[in-house]
Amino acid sequence: MYNSLPADAPPIREPLHAPVAHVIRGGMVEGVHHGSVVVLGPDGSVRFRLGDIEAACYPRSALKPVQTVAMVRAGLPLDGALLSLAAASHSGEERHLAGALRILERAGLTEDHLRNVPDLPLHPAVRDTWVREGRPPSRLAQNCSGKHAAMLCTAALNGWSLDDYLDPAHPLQQAIAETVEDLTGQRVATVTVDGCGAPLFAVSLQGLARAAARITTAAPGTPEARVADAMREHPEMASGSGRDVAALMRAVPGLLAKDGYEGVQVAALPDGHAIAVKIADGASRARVPVAAGALARAGVDGALLAEFAGEALLGGGRPVGEIRPVRELEPAAAVASV
Numbered sequence: 055m056y057n058s059l060p061a062d063a064p065p066i067r068e069p070l071h072a073p074v075a076h077v078i079r080g081g082m083v084e085g086v087h088h089g090s091v092v093v094l095g096p097d098g099s100v101r102f103r104l105g106d107i108e109a110a111c112y113p114r115s116a117l118k119p120v121q122t123v124a125m126v127r128a129g130l131p132l133d134g135a136l137l138s139l140a141a142a143s144h145s146g147e148e149r150h151l152a153g154a155l156r157i158l159e160r161a162g163l164t165e166d167h168l169r170n171v172p173d174l175p176l177h178p179a180v181r182d183t184w185v186r187e188g189r190p191p192s193r194l195a196q197n198c199s200g201k202h203a204a205m206l207c208t209a210a211l212n213g214w215s216l217d218d219y220l221d222p223a224h225p226l227q228q229a230i231a232e233t234v235e236d237l238t239g240q241r242v243a244t245v246t247v248d249g250c251g252a253p254l255f256a257v258s259l260q261g262l263a264r265a266a267a268r269i270t271t272a273a274p275g276t277p278e279a280r281v282a283d284a285m286r287e288h289p290e291m292a293s294g295s296g297r298d299v300a301a302l303m304r305a306v307p308g309l310l311a312k313d314g315y316e317g318v319q320v321a322a323l324p325d326g327h328a329i330a331v332k333i334a335d336g337a338s339r340a341r342v343p344v345a346a347g348a349l350a351r352a353g354v355d356g357a358l359l360a361e362f363a364g365e366a367l368l369g370g371g372r373p374v375g376e377i378r379p380v381r382e383l384e385p386a387a388a389v390a391s392v
Contacts, residue, residue: 063110063241064258070106074333074383075340079367079375087340089317089333091383093351094263096271096326102351104382110243110256111332114314115143117234117255118201119281120265124233125208126277128226132157132204137284138291140204143313145294146175146184146195153291154194157203161210168193169220170202170250177294198250200291205252222253231255237265237278249315263330266322270310282310298342298362305358306349313338319345327352339365339377347383 069090077085090105100107122141126132132140136153144150158164173196175181184195193199209219209226219226222245230253235241238261248254257265272278285292286308289300299313302321311321317333319341329348333340346362356363363384367375378384 060235060238061240063243064108064256064261066110066243066256069109069111069332069334071332071334072105073380074104074331074344075377075379077367077375077377079369081375084375087333087335087337087344087377089331089340089344090259091332091344091348092260092263092330093348094260094267094326094328096267098264098267098326100260101327102348102382104380105332107259107330109258111259111262111318112246112248112254112256112316113262113320114248114254114316114318115198116262116312116314116318116320116330117257118143118314119269119285119310119312119320120234120237121201121230121252122204122281123237123269123277124230125204125226126280127233128208128229129211130204130208131160131211132207132284133280134284135288135291137281138288139200141281141285141312142200142292143176143197143315144200144291145177145297146180146197147177147294150200150291150294151194154199154203157200157207161207163203163206163210163216165192165194167206167216168199168202169217170196170198170252172196177296196250198248198252201252202250220251220253227253234265237268238262239264259330259332262318262320263322263328266310266312266320266330267326267328270308270322270324270328271326285312286310298338302342302345302362305361306354309349309354311345313341317341321345321349323352323354325353343377344379344383347379351383 071088075087092107093102172191243256289303308324316336322328
C-alpha cells in the first residue's frame with residue numbers, strides 16, 4: 055500500500071538506464087534507445103522494471119497533473135476544459151490561448167502578468183501560420199501558459215504576491231512542493247528551473263508513477279479526482295489536436311496520461327495500475343512505443359495499443375523498418391506474460 059509519509063529523497067546519480075527500444079531498418083537493429091520503465095500494481099508494488107527507477111529524475115511536464123492538484127487544493131476554482139488546460143503542455147491553438155486568458159480573467163489578471171518565456175505555438179502548422187502572419191513569440195502561445203495562468207489565479211485568490219510567483223520560496227511553490235512529496239511518497243531530491251521558468255522538482259520514476267496512480271484512484275470530488283476527470287474528458291485541452299497523449303487517453307478507457315520533455319511519460323488506470331517512462335536521449339519517437347509496451351504490462355488490451363506500438367521508418371518514401379520496444383515490452387508478448 056502507499057505510505058502516508060514521504061520517504062527519503064531519491065539518490066542523485068547518473069541513471070543506470072537499459073535498452074528499451076530498437077530502431078530497426080531493413081530487418082537489422084540500426085540504433086538503440088536506452089531508458090528506464092516502471093509498472094506499478096494497484097497496491098503500489100513494482101510489477102515490472104527496466105533500467106533505473108529509483109534514481110532522481112526531472113519529470114518535466116509529466117509532473118503538471120501533480121502541480122495542478124496542488125493548485126486545486128489551494129483553492130483554484132476551475133473544472134472541465136480550463137482545469138485540463140492548467141495541466142497542459144498545449145499546442146498553442148486558439149482554444150488554448152483563449153482558455154488561458156479566461157483563467158487569468160477569473161482573477162482580474164492579463165497576459166502581462168505571466169512570467170513564462172515567450173514562444174511560438176508548439177503545433178507545427180499553427181506555428182507556421184504565426185510565422186507567415188508575422189506574429190511574434192508570446193507568453194500566451196508558450197505551451198505552459200495554462201499552468202502559469204492557473205498559478206497566477208491561485209496566488210491572486212490566496213492574496214499571495216504575483217511578481218515572484220515562480221520563486222521556489224513563494225507560498226504557491228511551497229504548496230506545490232508539499233503536494234509533490236505527498237503524492238509521490240518521497241522527498242524532493244533537488245529543485246531547479248524548468249524550461250518555462252517554473253520550479254522543477256526531481257523525484258524518482260517510481261515516485262512519479264505512484265503520484266499518477268493516486269490521482270486516478272482518488273475519491274470523487276477530491277482535487278485529485280477533479281484533475282483526472284478534467285484531463286480525461288478534455289484530452290486535447292491538456293495537449294492538442296493530433297497529439298499522441300490525447301489519442302492514447304481516447305484509446306484506453308479511463309486512462310490518465312501526460313508526456314514531458316526529454317522523453318518522459320506517465321500514465322495510470324482507474325484500477326491503480328500506473329507506468330512511468332524516461333527515454334535517456336529524450337526522444338519522443340521511442341517514448342510512445344515504450345509507453346505502449348509498459349501499458350500492456352499493466353494489463354491494457356494490446357488491440358487498444360496497436361497504433362502506438364511502433365513508429366515506421368521510411369526509406370525512399372516507403373516503410374523499411376520501425377521503432378519498437380525491446381522484446382520484454384512488446385505489447386503482444388507483455389499481455390501474454392501478465
